[in-house]
Amino acid sequence: MTTASRLTRSRTRSAWMFLAPMLVVLLLVAAWPLARTIWFSFTDANLSDMAAAEFIGLANFEYLLTDPDWWQSVRNTLFFTVVSVSIETILGLGIALALNMHMPGRGILRTAVLIPWAIPTIVSAQMWAWMMNDVFGVLNELLILVGFIDQGIAWTANPSTALWAVIMVDVWKTTPFMALLILAGLQMLPSECYEAAKVDGVHPVEVFWKVTLPLLMPALLVAVIFRLLDALRIFDAIYVLTGNNQATMSMSVYARQQLVDFQDVGFGSAASTLLFLTIAIFTTVYLTLARVGSSEGDRA
Amino acid sequence: MLKLAMLTAAVGLLSTGAANAVTISISCGAVGAELEFCRDGAQAWAKQTGNEVEIVSTPNSATERLALYQQLLAAGSGDVDVFQIDVVWPGLLANHFLDLSGDFSADEIGAHFKPIIENNTIDGQLVAMPWFTDAGMLYYRTDLLEKHGAQPPKTWVELSQTAQKIQDAERAAGNDKMWGYVYQAKAYEGLTCNGLEWVDSFGGGQIVDADGKITIDNDQAVAALAWAASTVGTIAPEGVLNYTEEEARGVWQAGNAVFMRNWPYAWSLGQAEDSPIKDKIGVVALPAGEGGKSTGALGGWQLAVSKYSENPKEAVDLVRYLTSPTEQKRRAVEGAYNPTIASLYKDEDVVESAPFMGALYETFTNAVARPSRVTGGKYNQVSAEFFNTTHQVLSKQAQPADALAALAQKLDRLSRGGRW
Numbered sequence: 001m002t003t004a005s006r007l008t009r010s011r012t013r014s015a016w017m018f019l020a021p022m023l024v025v026l027l028l029v030a031a032w033p034l035a036r037t038i039w040f041s042f043t044d045a046n047l048s049d050m051a052a053a054e055f056i057g058l059a060n061f062e063y064l065l066t067d068p069d070w071w072q073s074v075r076n077t078l079f080f081t082v083v084s085v086s087i088e089t090i091l092g093l094g095i096a097l098a099l100n101m102h103m104p105g106r107g108i109l110r111t112a113v114l115i116p117w118a119i120p121t122i123v124s125a126q127m128w129a130w131m132m133n134d135v136f137g138v139l140n141e142l143l144i145l146v147g148f149i150d151q152g153i154a155w156t157a158n159p160s161t162a163l164w165a166v167i168m169v170d171v172w173k174t175t176p177f178m179a180l181l182i183l184a185g186l187q188m189l190p191s192e193c194y195e196a197a198k199v200d201g202v203h204p205v206e207v208f209w210k211v212t213l214p215l216l217m218p219a220l221l222v223a224v225i226f227r228l229l230d231a232l233r234i235f236d237a238i239y240v241l242t243g244n245n246q247a248t249m250s251m252s253v254y255a256r257q258q259l260v261d262f263q264d265v266g267f268g269s270a271a272s273t274l275l276f277l278t279i280a281i282f283t284t285v286y287l288t289l290a291r292v293g294s295s296e297g298d299r300a
Numbered sequence: 301m302l303k304l305a306m307l308t309a310a311v312g313l314l315s316t317g318a319a320n321a322v323t324i325s326i327s328c329g330a331v332g333a334e335l336e337f338c339r340d341g342a343q344a345w346a347k348q349t350g351n352e353v354e355i356v357s358t359p360n361s362a363t364e365r366l367a368l369y370q371q372l373l374a375a376g377s378g379d380v381d382v383f384q385i386d387v388v389w390p391g392l393l394a395n396h397f398l399d400l401s402g403d404f405s406a407d408e409i410g411a412h413f414k415p416i417i418e419n420n421t422i423d424g425q426l427v428a429m430p431w432f433t434d435a436g437m438l439y440y441r442t443d444l445l446e447k448h449g450a451q452p453p454k455t456w457v458e459l460s461q462t463a464q465k466i467q468d469a470e471r472a473a474g475n476d477k478m479w480g481y482v483y484q485a486k487a488y489e490g491l492t493c494n495g496l497e498w499v500d501s502f503g504g505g506q507i508v509d510a511d512g513k514i515t516i517d518n519d520q521a522v523a524a525l526a527w528a529a530s531t532v533g534t535i536a537p538e539g540v541l542n543y544t545e546e547e548a549r550g551v552w553q554a555g556n557a558v559f560m561r562n563w564p565y566a567w568s569l570g571q572a573e574d575s576p577i578k579d580k581i582g583v584v585a586l587p588a589g590e591g592g593k594s595t596g597a598l599g600g601w602q603l604a605v606s607k608y609s610e611n612p613k614e615a616v617d618l619v620r621y622l623t624s625p626t627e628q629k630r631r632a633v634e635g636a637y638n639p640t641i642a643s644l645y646k647d648e649d650v651v652e653s654a655p656f657m658g659a660l661y662e663t664f665t666n667a668v669a670r671p672s673r674v675t676g677g678k679y680n681q682v683s684a685e686f687f688n689t690t691h692q693v694l695s696k697q698a699q700p701a702d703a704l705a706a707l708a709q710k711l712d713r714l715s716r717g718g719r720w
Contacts, residue, residue, distance in 0.1 A: 047374045048395060048677065134539030135477060135551050157486075157541035159695050242542065244363065245487040246688050247697070260367040261680050263374075263392075 034276070040269035047263035060270035070271065072246055073254040074278075076163060080238075080250065081231040084170045089224055091171065092178025097208075099179065100186045110183070117176040125240035128169045132156055132241075159247035166248060169237050174230070178223055185219025186212070221290045228286065232279045251275045322611040324618050325354040326382040329365070329601065331545055332565045337635045338384070345621040351614055361544055362386050362489045366680070369393065378608040381615040386489075387434075387600045388672035388679060390420045390427050397604040399425035403616045411625070412640045413665065419673065420602055427604055429623045430640035432631065434599030435667040436497050436586055437660060439552065439560040439570070443580040444470070452584045454594075456501070456527050459559060459587050463535040466558045480535030482548040483561040485694050490544055491687040492670060493597035494561060498524040500597075500668045502589030507686055508671040508711065512718045516686070517708035524589055525693045525700040532694050541695050553577060561586065563599055567654055568636040583656040585663045598667035600640070632657065638664060675720055685710050 041060055045053035064070050099110055116124065131138050132155035140152035155165040189212065197207045235252035242248040244257055255275060259268030328338030335357055342353040356379075358365045366389060372380060373396040385393060401409070401421075409417060409426065416430040438459075440452050448466045453459035463480025470478040484490035500506060504521030508514055532538060540548070545562060552560040553569065555576045560566070570581045585594040603622060605615045621627060629644055631637040636654040644650055651658040672679040689707040692698040698706075712718065 046677075047370060048392075050374075133547075134537050135479075135556060136554070152537070152539070154538035154541060157539045157543075157695075159697055243361070243486060243488055244684065244688075245542075245691065247691075247695070257684070260370060261363060261684065263370060263677070263680075 037269045037276075038273050040265050041273045043266045043269075045265040045269070047259070047265050050265065053266065056266070060267050061274070063267065064270050064274065069246060069249070070251075070254060073249045073251050076248060077232060077234065077250045077252075080163060080167060080170075080234055081228060084167045084174075085224060085227045085231050087167070087171050088175050088178045088227060089220070091175045092182050092223070093220070095175065095179040096182035096186055097212075099183055110180075113176045113179060115176075116173050119173070121173060121236040122240055124173055125169055125237045128165075128172070129156060129241055132165055156241045159245075162242050162245065162248045166234075166238050166241055169241065170231070170234070173237075174227065178227060181223035181226070182216070182220060185216050185223075188219070189215050225283065225286060225290075228282065229279060232282060233275065251278070321351050322614050323352040323354055324381045324611060324614050325356055325379065326603075326618065327356040327358050327369075327380050327384055329360070329384055330357045331360050332549070332569050333635055334565065337631055337637065341622050341627050341631070342618065344627075345618050348621075349614070349617065353618070356380055358384075360546060366392070373606070373608075376608050378606065378610050381606055381609040381611060382618055383604045383606060384431065385428055385602050385604050387416070387419060387598060387602065388489075388670050388683075390422050390602065390604075391672055391676045392679060393604070394422035394425065394427045396607050397427040398607055398609075398612060398616070399427065400429055400605065400616065400619070401426040404429065404620065408620075411643065412623075413642060415598075415665075415669075416600065416602075416640055419669070428602035429604075429619050431601050431603050431623055432628070432637040433640050433664055433667075434563045434565075434601075434638060435596035435660070435664050436493055436561055436563065436599070437596055437656065437663065438584050438586050439562060439566060440582045440584065441555075441558055441577065441580055442582040444558050445582070452582060453559075453587045456498075456587045456589055460527075460531065460535060463558050467535060470558075477556045479537050479551065479557050481531055481559040481561075482536060482540055482543065482551050482557045484543055484545055484548055485532075485540045485691065486542045486544050486547075487687050487691045488544060489683060489687070491690055492683045493599065495525070495528070495686060495690040496668060496670060497561075497586055497595055497597050498528050498589070500595045501586060501592045502527075503592040504589075506668060506671055508674055508682065508715075508718075510674055512674050512715065512720050514708050514711045514715065514718055516711070517704045520589070520592065521704055522700045525690060525704070527589070528690075529693050529696065529700065532696070541691065564636050564638050564654070564656070567656065568634070583660065585660055594663070596663045596667045598669045600638070675715070678714060678720060681714055682711060685714070 040053070042055055042057060043053040044056050095113065099106065099113070134140060134152040134154035134157065137152065139155070140149070143149045144152070153161065155161050193211050193215070194207065197211055202210070233252050234250050235256065238248050238250050238253055244253065244261070249257075251271065252275065255268050255271035258264045258271055262268070326338070326342055328335050335355070339355050342355060345351075346353045358368060366386070369383060369385070370393070373393060383397075404426070412430045413433065416433060417426070420426060420428045420430065438452070444466050445452065445462070448469055450462045450466065453462055459481065467478050467480040483494050485494060496506065499516070499521045502520040502524035504518055504524050505515040507516045532540065537551070545566075548560055548562060549566050549569065551557050552562070552566070553575055567581070567583065569575065571578055586596050588594045603619045605612060605619060609615045623640075625641050625644060628637075628639040628641055629647060629650060632639050632644060632650045633653045636657075638657060639645065639650070645657055645661050657664075670679075671682065675682045685707055689698070689703045693700050693703050
């Protein structure tokens with residue numbers, strides 16, 4: 001008994017020893033900047049003279065919560081997140097199902113699908129910006145050729161299409177990521193269930209709803225949470241396509257404008273902190289719901 | 301004997317040059333052919349002095365360029381010795397730059413336009429030397445105006461009519477990509493310039509007056525923005541709402557626009573050998589508003605030396621070289637960059653290569669300044685509020701009168717009642 005606990009103790013000790021470098025690095029690169037940002041959010045720090053920062057309590061947050069521009073950016077971010085992640089999940093699922101089938105050239109297809117994901121967002125966003133240009137963009141050219149429209153649409157300029165343009169670019173870029181995560185999940189599924197369904201002569205559509213989807217759920221939930229976290233802090237695609245335009249401004253773009261353009265480190269940090277809190281709340285709620293959902297599934 | 305002495309002297313010069321050779325890095329804009337001109341000028345200095353230069357190219361959007369500078373300077377980085385800064389930045393960045401008033405003689409300083417020197421003087425310190433000046437102006441297609449029997453417009457309403465007429469006629473003739481008028485209306489600093497020109501040309505003031513009073517909520521400004529909004533989708537492509545200088549020039553230089561509002565740099569590029577519209581370009585002052593006057597936003601770029609530079613002496617020398625009459629003349633003749641030295645506007649070579657410099661001399665000397673001095677460190681917020689409001693009006697998200705009233709309130713809150 002005593003030997004076992006000594007063994008356990010020494011194992012615990014070595015586990016901590018192995019973890020220590022990682023923890024130190026995490027503290028340095030994640031915890032420290034986060035703590036500093038939160039601290040700045042309670043001050044009136046300004047980039048031109050950081051030493052003169054003074055503690056001003058919750059004043060930054062008060063101002064932020066009464067700023068209509070901030071709420072506009074919150075709405076934009078949530079809209080973008082919900083719409084883009086939904087589309088990416090559905091498309092990704094479809095592509096994953098297709099790639100999971102046995103067909104010639106599957107290996108090449110799987111690699112080819114990843115190309116949009118491999119291109120840096122800045123590059124792909126700029127590429128799309130040119131393709132969506134209202135006068136010389138290839139997208140309008142094609143649509144006019146097909147006869148859908150007779151005058152080029154200013155995709156990124158019109159406030160009613162600008163956010164959709166951003167969503168389109170994001171969907172183009174991150175659907176492959178979703179597809180691959182889901183594909184990995186699909187390949188883990190036990191083949192017995194499918195064989196049984198085949199023997200029973202179940203319709204393929206029913207197989208999808210009754211077998212594939214429930215079994216795939218855990219992998220799907222993980223993929224969705226990855227995308228949600230990413231989408232909530234969207235910055236690059238929006239900034240490249242439409243800059244500081246309020247109609248498409250996300251919470252990250254808002255925080256950056258305050259921090260960098262306006263040099264208002266205190267206020268910008270407050271916005272960053274709220275963004276962090278929003279993501280934290282979103283994640284917690286999502287994970288809780290997912291856990292409740294999956295444990296109910298277990299009982300059933 | 302004399303030869304030998306000269307040779308020794310030359311060798312001596314060379315060796316001292318080599319021994320003290322330093323590398324100076326300078327940040328240059330890259331709009332149009334700017335980078336090339338900056339590089340050539342800096343290289344010429346390097347060759348002359350035996351030093352080396354490193355060119356740092358920066359983002360095209362002034363807003364982004366400023367952000368980059370602010371990060372570099374706030375970190376106290378000596379990576380860049382000489383900064384090319386916009387006419388509205390001296391107040392924001394003054395803390396990070398050396399006072400040049402001791403390095404340049406009174407004559408050297410006095411040769412430049414006085415308003416720009418004043419603009420660059422913050423708390424008695426000359427933080428930057430003027431390099432080239434800019435004012436918004438109206439480009440027009442001489443061939444198209446002639447073909448359709450039109451004159452360059454004197455007022456904005458005339459511009460609308462002429463643009464509409466030629467656009468319709470050209471499209472009917474099969475040129476269905478033709479637009480009447482392009483300008484810069486992306487939500488960025490350039491829209492502040494365009495917006496200020498409309499407002500000022502209608503007699504609507506300069507957003508914030510010299511005493512800090514917020515003047516933007518007035519009937520003339522409302523009329524100005526209402527006119528501007530009427531162009532979007534009619535004579536201007538809806539895409540202007542996301543155009544900066546280069547996107548507008550893209551449409552213009554491809555021959556797809558009758559009029560363009562832009563800075564002088566677009567002149568020499570449009571007149572280049574490979575330009576489809578070479579020798580079909582005319583330039584006039586921007587039109588006047590109803591009951592207003594013709595105006596142009598004051599732009600232009602200055603050179604400043606970073607306080608964190610490791611070789612300030614050489615950096616100042618590079619600034620002296622680049623802002624000298626010789627170099628400014630070269631840039632004016634070859635690139636149509638407007639000199640900041642008054643005497644160069646009477647130089648024959650300059651006027652011959654860029655005739656508008658002589659003709660628009662008044663526009664350049666009387667350009668309307670953005671309210672950067674009075675609003676100081678808050679200028680960027682003021683500008684962002686103004687360009688966002690203007691963008692909302694142009695994209696028909698808001699009515700001019702409501703939008704400007706809301707803007708005045710926001711600026712009031714920002715300035716704590718006009719106290720800045």
